[in-house]
Structures are given as C-alpha cells and as structure tokens.
Amino acid sequence: MIEQVALSRNHTIVAKVDVDTVDIDFSEMDVAIDFSMPSAAYGNLTKCFEHGVPVISGTTGWLDKYDEAVALCKENKGAFIYASNFSLGVNVFFELNEYLAKMMKNLDQYKVSMEEIHHTQKLDEPSGTAITLAEGIIKNTNYSAWKLENAPAGEIPIVSKRIGTTPGTHSIDYSSEVDSIEIKHTAHNREGFALGAVIAAEWIVGKTGVFTMKDVLNLG
Ligand SMILES: NC(=O)C1=CN([C@@H]2O[C@H](COP(=O)(O)OP(=O)(O)OC[C@H]3O[C@@H](n4cnc5c(N)ncnc54)[C@H](OP(=O)(O)O)[C@@H]3O)[C@@H](O)[C@H]2O)C=CC1
Numbered sequence: 001m002i003e004q005v006a007l008s009r010n011h012t013i014v015a016k017v018d019v020d021t022v023d024i025d026f027s028e029m030d031v032a033i034d035f036s037m038p039s040a041a042y043g044n045l046t047k048c049f050e051h052g053v054p055v056i057s058g059t060t061g062w063l064d065k066y067d068e069a070v071a072l073c074k075e076n077k078g079a080f081i082y083a084s085n086f087s088l089g090v091n092v093f094f095e096l097n098e099y100l101a102k103m104m105k106n107l108d109q110y111k112v113s114m115e116e117i118h119h120t121q122k123l124d125e126p127s128g129t130a131i132t133l134a135e136g137i138i139k140n141t142n143y144s145a146w147k148l149e150n151a152p153a154g155e156i157p158i159v160s161k162r163i164g165t166t167p168g169t170h171s172i173d174y175s176s177e178v179d180s181i182e183i184k185h186t187a188h189n190r191e192g193f194a195l196g197a198v199i200a201a202e203w204i205v206g207k208t209g210v211f212t213m214k215d216v217l218n219l220g
C-alpha cells in the first residue's frame with residue numbers, strides 16, 4: 001500500500017527491505033519507511049540513523065526502546081518520526097480525545113473506557129493507537145494508567161477485539177448513570193495509514209531532529 005501511494009505521488013522506490021534482506025543499499029535513499037515487526041523495528045531504525053537516512057516508523061509494540069532511538073537519532077544528527085497511527089483522521093482524533101479529556105477531568109460521575117478492533121493478523125494488543133489515546137487521557141485527567149480489560153478504579157480499561165480484516169476502529173466512551181458520550185474513529189481501509197506515512201516522508205526530507213505527526217500536519 002505504501003509503494004502504491006508513493007508511486008502515485010511520483011516517488012521512486014529504490015529499495016524494499018524484508019525479513020530476508022541481507023544487504024541494503026542506502027546510497028540512493030532520501031528517506032526510509034518502516035512498517036515491520038515489533039522485534040525488527042529498532043534494528044531497522046538503527047541502520048537508517050547510521051547511514052544518515054531520515055526514517056518514518058509506523059511499527060507498533062517496540063516503544064520500550066523509543067528513548068534509545070531518539071538518543072541515537074540525535075547522536076547521528078538524523079531525522080525521525082514515529083506515529084502509532086499515520087492516518088490524518090486519527091491524528092485529528094488524537095487532538096479531539098485530549099480536548100474531550102480536559103472537559104471531563106472534573107466530572108467524576110463519568111467513567112472512561114476504550115475499545116479497539118483490528119484484524120486477526122495483528123500481533124500486538126492493545127493497539128499502538130489505543131496506547132496513544134490512553135496517554136492523551138492520562139495527560140489531561142486524574143487517570144494514572146491504562147489496563148487491558150478489568151482496570152481498577154483510576155485506570156482506563158481497554159478492550160481489544162480481533163475480528164476478520166477490520167483495518168482499525170477506536171472508540172472512547174465516558175459513561176455515567178444517566179448518559180454516555182462516545183467518540184469513535186473508523187478506518188475504512190489501510191490507505192489512510194500509507195498516505196499519512198508518505199506525507200510524513202515527504203515532509204522530513206532535508207530536516208534534522210525528532211518530530212511527530214502534529215508537526216507534519218501543523219495541528220497547533
Ligand atoms: N502507524 C500506523 O499508521 C500503522 C501501523 N501499523 C503497524 O505496522 C506494523 C506492521 O503491520 P502490518 O503491515 O499489518 O504487518 P504485516 O505482517 O502485513 O507486514 C509486516 C512486514 O514486515 C516484514 N518484516 C518482518 N521482519 C522484518 C525485518 N526484520 N525487517 C524488515 N521487514 C520485516 C514482513 O515480512 P514477511 O511478510 O516476509 O514476514 C512483512 O512484510 C505493525 O506493528 C502494525 O501495528 C500498521 C498499520 C498502520
């Protein structure tokens with residue numbers, strides 16, 4: 001999907017890296033995009049930093065090494081963007097989530113919960129997007145952590161479902177005894193993720209530093 005979107009925007013694919021790739025020719029690359037495996041992402045990023053190639057990372061489930069990746073990027077004067085979700089809609093949804101969380105902060109009668117649904121091939125749970133959403137709530141409310149399924153009071157319960165080929169659905173619910181407020185993002189297919197990653201790749205060429213999709217999309 002990334003290749004398809006990149007070609008449609010007049011880019012050239014100079015290398016494709018898979019689990020079996022032994023030698024990578026970095027010489028012709030303006031930028032690299034990594035959507036691989038939680039166990040492979042950090043190693044792939046490292047190689048890009050060492051070869052001075054800016055890198056866009058969409059792989060989820062490796063973030064225990066994010067700080068190390070940032071340090072390595074800075075050490076090599078590289079350029080790097082990680083996003084748990086590159087779709088433009090989800091990046092707006094991240095902002096909406098934080099805005100709603102701020103408003104709900106002092107309304108103790110509402111309890112928050114989250115649900116994410118993805119295809120059955122997905123390796124990680126909860127999704128990276130759900131973790132970013134939970135962090136957005138924690139930053140703006142008195143919730144202290146998130147937990148899969150049954151969370152104790154003060155923590156955000158996340159329910160992960162794996163159904164068919166679902167590209168990615170995330171919803172956040174604030175419920176009281178008398179009503180509920182729900183916000184939801186539904187990906188209709190995977191093209192939005194690829195398009196956002198290619199837009200980020202176009203944006204980062206020629207820059208140095210560690211950025212986010214908020215910088216790319218100028219979301220204030
Ligand atoms: N941030 C975002 O917007 C999005 C993030 N994702 C994330 O991207 C990741 C990939 O998801 P998805 O595309 O569904 O997974 P897939 O399994 O379809 O694709 C993963 C690819 O990575 C390849 N791969 C495995 N090991 C390596 C390696 N060491 N180096 C390079 N490539 C390798 C696999 O090759 P092979 O098939 O040969 O094993 C496969 O082609 C997941 O972490 C997912 O959560 C997904 C969509 C959107």
Ligand SMILES: O=C(O)C1=N[C@H](C(=O)O)C[C@H](O)C1
Nearest residue numbers: 060084085122127128129168
């Ligand atoms: O694995 C996927 O498919 C997706 N992964 C990302 C995530 O973990 O949030 C982004 C998107 O939801 C699709």
